[in-house]
Amino acid sequence: MSLLEETIRDIKHVDIDPRGEIREYIDKFAIPACSLGRLEELATIYVSITDDFFREIKKKVIFTMAGDHGVAEEGVSAFPQEVTGQMVNNFLNKGAAVNILAQHIGAKVIVVDCGVKKEFEPLCGLKIKKIGKGTQNITKGPAMSRRDAERSIEAGMEAFNEEFNDGGGIDIIGTGDMGIANTTPSSAIIASFEDVDAEHITGRGTGIKDSALAHKINVVKRALAVNRPDSNDPIDVLSKVGGYEIGGIAGLCLASARKRVPVVIDGFISTAGAYIACKLEPKTSNYIIASHKSEEKGHTFYLEKMRKLPLLDLNMRLGEGTGAALGISMVDAAMKLFTQMASFSHAKVTNPNNE
């Protein structure tokens, strides 16, 4: 049995019950009922997933998954393809936004080369899981073979499992991405599964102008027309119009769910990966927390289809795992409240509901 099959088989349903014993536990805290709003929801989700009322969120890992895209040659991005590899170096030198936000929240960043064109030397903080040197141009044929699509998902699983096993477990993960042109496959993925016009889910990515956007919408349409991805087969969609790092993110979500580790997803590209994970195994969804609503146009559509309400809306659209970092901080805050707040009786505060 492959790692992919084994991982999917082992994912268990988790029940997130806002009215059960976790709710009773929260209701003992010396606060007005439900006054911590979504922080209470986050604690409920975290405790449900981990089945642990007393967990301190210590080990936080953000996986920044990197890959190149053949479709970059169509001019769909404001940046040239070489920037993917340059940014990987920036991550490894700890100069990027995700490094700074990870340090801010006490998380480790692991960069995974899922298929960057550039070659990297082995280095601390980098996992080399290169499936190829960039995907093929999806306007001309599939991004990658079916086998490579599976391997890209397994690359994400391996990255998670290695870190989980080496580091004595993980308490929470965040996902992130780097890949010039990767909003294009992310748009094509959702349009492969859902009945939606390319115009509605194709945005400006790193910041292209109107004429380039019209061209990009056409590129998404051509990718779909040329490849005819099978919406009943998530691996087919990933291989036809996806990307190596998007497969890697799907793999992270599945491997993390298998180990009952909550997954905080970043923006548009991470959501594409998480969406594929949920198509492969719908039970994965309850392990996933949406950190923020990206400015990228199609993100809201993705989140609606996945029934996820993002925690933050800060007009961000950087990727890397920056939104995930801020989202992890919220879950961390929620669990600190859950494990440390005084109860009415302990704090000797009058509880009107007990009178």
Added chain:
Amino acid sequence: MSLLEETIRDIKHVDIDPRGEIREYIDKFAIPACSLGRLEELATIYVSITDDFFREIKKKVIFTMAGDHGVAEEGVSAFPQEVTGQMVNNFLNKGAAVNILAQHIGAKVIVVDCGVKKEFEPLCGLKIKKIGKGTQNITKGPAMSRRDAERSIEAGMEAFNEEFNDGGGIDIIGTGDMGIANTTPSSAIIASFEDVDAEHITGRGTGIKDSALAHKINVVKRALAVNRPDSNDPIDVLSKVGGYEIGGIAGLCLASARKRVPVVIDGFISTAGAYIACKLEPKTSNYIIASHKSEEKGHTFYLEKMRKLPLLDLNMRLGEGTGAALGISMVDAAMKLFTQMASFSHAKVTNPNNE
């Protein structure tokens, strides 16, 4: 000249210019233009206020201002009045939500007794600035004398100034409140200044039921009818329908603005205090950052009138400074990005705008 007059006189206009030299500085970072969204806005605000491009936000202080309210005897809260004093003890024992969130973000909590009914012994973390043992019932007459309204504002100023002078400056403050029944005066304050129905800005506070809400709306209307606060005189409004801790929050905002220290306000009650500060000196507004949108009904109206877009919307309505803590963390993150991110040239990342 009184502390109040002197403080207001010294507040300088600060220009928050999203297109000036701070923008040029941000545009050098190795990220797509404007892709960090509101984090860029926060850095712009912080740098503009402090006039310091290199500030590390070290000293963070959340002031939790406490006071009792005579109007509690009208049954406008789900909690009995004694809870104000009990919660002050909970803050001092570090068992409350604000303590835990403050620790999460690396902030100190200072509790200020602006007028709690209960007497406290001097204790670390507590400043006793008691103006009275709770205000008078605003449905029967003014909450406090005009002189006490001024003194309550000066209590907040003193609390800020003492901490600023003792601790070698402050890099950012958050405001918070504790006072059973204090949503009622906060609703009455905005209705004193703006043409708005009491129904529109009176909410459930700590969680009252429908019949109690109808009664509370009537209480707000009676307070306004009995006191006829003068909308051109913020001190008159505060004395007629305000509260000691609300005056204290106004004083914090003014004193902090005077020292060019950014103020992150919490929810409904803090916004009432900040609103009064801005009425006393409109230049104060540019020093204020709205942390979150409270679930309390009238908060959105307040924020719209103050032209503040809150950072977070997490359905919280606890007060204490809990939302302010999360907001400070966002400003901290923004300034870490601003001071630590690598530029395109430093990171050797191709900048398409330079080609």
